[in-house]
Amino acid sequence: MDHYxxxxxxxxxxxxxxxxxxxxFHLSGEQTLxxxxxxxxHYTLFLQSGTLTINRQQDDLLVEIITAPFILGxxxxxxxxxxQYTLIAQTPxxxxxxxxxxxxxxxxxxxxxxxxFCWLSWNHKMxxxxxxxxxxxxxxxxxxxxxLVMAEWDETLRSRVGVMNYIQRRTRISRSVVAEVLAxxxxxxxxxxxxxxxxxxxxxxxxx
Numbered sequence: 001m002d003h004y005x006x007x008x009x010x011x012x013x014x015x016x017x018x019x020x021x022x023x024x025f026h027l028s029g030e031q032t033l034x035x036x037x038x039x040x041x042h043y044t045l046f047l048q049s050g051t052l053t054i055n056r057q058q059d060d061l062l063v064e065i066i067t068a069p070f071i072l073g074x075x076x077x078x079x080x081x082x083x084q085y086t087l088i089a090q091t092p093x094x095x096x097x098x099x100x101x102x103x104x105x106x107x108x109x110x111x112x113x114x115x116x117f118c119w120l121s122w123n124h125k126m127x128x129x130x131x132x133x134x135x136x137x138x139x140x141x142x143x144x145x146x147x148l149v150m151a152e153w154d155e156t157l158r159s160r161v162g163v164m165n166y167i168q169r170r171t172r173i174s175r176s177v178v179a180e181v182l183a184x185x186x187x188x189x190x191x192x193x194x195x196x197x198x199x200x201x202x203x204x205x206x207x208x
Contacts, residue, residue: 005120010115011069015046015133017110018103022046022096027089032175037084044103045072050093051157052079055086062169064130065090065153065161071123074116090160134171140208142171147191150174151201162196181208 027033027050037057038045054063054072066072081104101207107116133145148169150158169179185191185204192199 004125006069007115008069008120010118011071013115014071014074014112014119015048015069015114017112018044018046018098018106019096020093021102021106024096025094027093029089029091031089033087033089033093036086038087039084041073041076042100043073043084043097044076044100045048045087046070046095047093048095049070049094050067051090054086054095055090055180057084057086060086060169061172062166065157065166067157068093068095071119073100074119074123076103081173090157115193139171139173139177140181142173144166144180144206146170146202147185147198147201150198158198160197163193163198184208 025033033045033052034043047068049068049075051065051067052070055061055066056063062102107113133149134142137145146175147163150161150163150166153161163182164175164178167173168175169177182191186193189202191201191206
């Protein structure tokens with residue numbers, strides 16, 4: 001059993017329940033959703049196709065790149081305050097959104113709290129994994145973990161995202177340090193890059 005696999009049956013049931021009451025959206029590449037920011041205290045969002053970047057608005061930290069199917073803000077409003085993010089399409093995207101209070105009401109009516117809990121549990125596990133990669137680790141460990149994340153992407157996404165920019169925005173490690181590590185890994189034939197994009201990973205040493 002893959003403990004990191006998305007709970008797709010639960011996504012489908014929640015999608016079927018909430019879509020009729022929602023507002024659809026369609027984005028082209030590099031287009032921003034919700035204008036300046038998405039407030040996770042007000043909306044639940046379903047990404048049905050495509051890829052989005054989530055950037056923390058207060059400091060433009062790149063929180064993550066998400067691919068469909070995905071749900072944001074399923075527990076919106078439950079804690080009494082939300083966070084603001086900028087959502088930018090990396091590829092053509094489509095999906096829908098609806099107010100957080102409506103989400104809770106329809107989930108209650110359809111008795112789908114178990115499905116909502118399964119999705120939230122999976123999302124929490126993903127955030128724990130991200131924290132394990134970045135929090136309290138040295139610069140090389142953070143760079144190494146981020147490269148391994150990128151290696152899991154499909155070829156289309158890797159061809160669109162620059163390695164240097166992604167690592168620096170995700171970790172806030174200085175560009176000079178990132179450049180030095182990437183140059184050493186390329187020289188040692190540990191990674192293959194082309195025009196700043198990751199092609200493949202041969203093997204990444206545990207220590208720099």
